[in-house]
Amino acid sequence: MCTSETFRALDTFEARSDDIVLASYPKCGSNWILHIVSELIFAVSKKKYTCPEFPVLECGDAEKYQRMKLFPSPRILTTHLHYDKLPQSVFKSKAKILVIFRNPKDTAVSFFHFHNDVPDIPSYASWDEFFRQFMKGQVSWGSYFDFAINWNKYIDDENVKFILYEDLKENLVVGIKQISEFLGFSLTDEQVRTISAGCTFQAMRENSQETHGAIGPFLFRKGEVGDWKNLFNETQSQEMDERFKACLAGTSLGAKLKYEPHCLA
Template sequence: MADKPKFIEYIDDALEKSKETTLSHLFFTYQGIPYPVTMCTPETFQALETFEARSDDILLASYPKCGSNWILHIVSELVFAFAKRKYEFSEFPVLECGDSEKYQRMKLFPSPRILTTHLHYDKLPGSIFKHKAKILVIFRNPKDTAVSFFHFHNDVPDIPSYASWAEFFRQFMKGEVSWGSYFDFAINWNKHLDDDNVKFVLYEDLKEDLATGVKQIAEFFGFSLTGEQIRTISAQSTFQAMREKSEETHGTIGPFLFRKGEIGDWKQLFSETQSQEMDEKFQECLAGTSLGYKLKYESYCQF
């Protein structure tokens, strides 16, 4: 597939840089948020400010390990089914990752361009709002997100590891991990979930009823597809189907990106004290908010 070599090449380069990087040197801070030096640069962030969005750009926003690769696959398949054009990732699709020249090259890409991001809403380039590009935001419960993030760091051979789950949990709760605090990200996006050009999707809902989720996503982006097309895309987009093809689609890192995808896996690692600490953080940051309600925290985050 034409889009894969470039995609995999970028991942391989980032992993190569990771080999040389210790955990203490993994991050640089830009506008108050830590980012991995292996994937982002201050120069790229500066160039991003002048990025020229289009009204038909498709933006997929998420905190890390909340299903961004899964949702990217689904939307790519929807574009293919609707436009009869296989989507080519001539650049690594995470908006803020790569070299500072990528935005110039992206001017030549045909529409619709599919972009993913882990940025806070207020860190996105202004042209996205000016042109009212549609934004699909996927969230996952914070406990499973934290455990998935920990395994990603500690299972991928070339990425700097944490000494223990307890150490990672401390850093996660302080927001001293790549792309910063889950809760700050959530608070920031919560203010905009009801905007006309924004749609919220819950990872757990997709796990429980993928076909309904795929249909809603297609409708949000204006893709008129038949029920048969929706069923086909859903069957090709289950977590298991994604995992089986992960080396082909994402290279050696694929099986680590699609590790388990289970709901409730956090119970394997969280102590009762840690669970309570996160419950209190959730109460403090999100209880009573629109997003707090949508996350179904009581259903997914209780022992």
């Protein structure tokens, strides 16, 4: 999915000031946020957002970035890369970056089901096997905690906006309004409520085959907060707690993740 040739070509990618970058570790809600931002663009421009390329910036052939020069603005660029692995043009252009995080326990469980449900990608014999690999960072796109530690350095930058998956689940209207304001879009409260009604996780799941084809139902499986309790045993839960404490306790991102109510309750 991510070849060395593509990564070399990515260094030459030309970002625009009105590009919208959606950064996340896998299974933290990137497809959900992509749909929300697409609907915001439609609300302000009346133009349906389309992207003929695979939406993850680092995935595809090396000629992808030349083709993307022809895409109309604004472009939505999703990525699972660390901040310091993004093309330099993203920072020079001062493109807006939305960073989506989800608590690590639910992220791990969602990632496990994704691997085992989606055809043509590696599966795991058991949850225990996947958990061991996840904690080692030996899964697609590497370690959740390495990703978090890297983004923590920049999470309060002016052009970066942090979005918590669990906050969107709790109050989608407020979350969409915050995203809209960060992107500089001027929407009425009625427009925000309309977008929210069509962007609930349930609505996304019901329309997933239409929007994402056969893979849709796997992208929007449950979307629950606390699903980790169905798979984690006590030892695994404690191991994750200790890793979180060692990596993120006392950091700006660690506080924003609200680990205690979502992962210790």
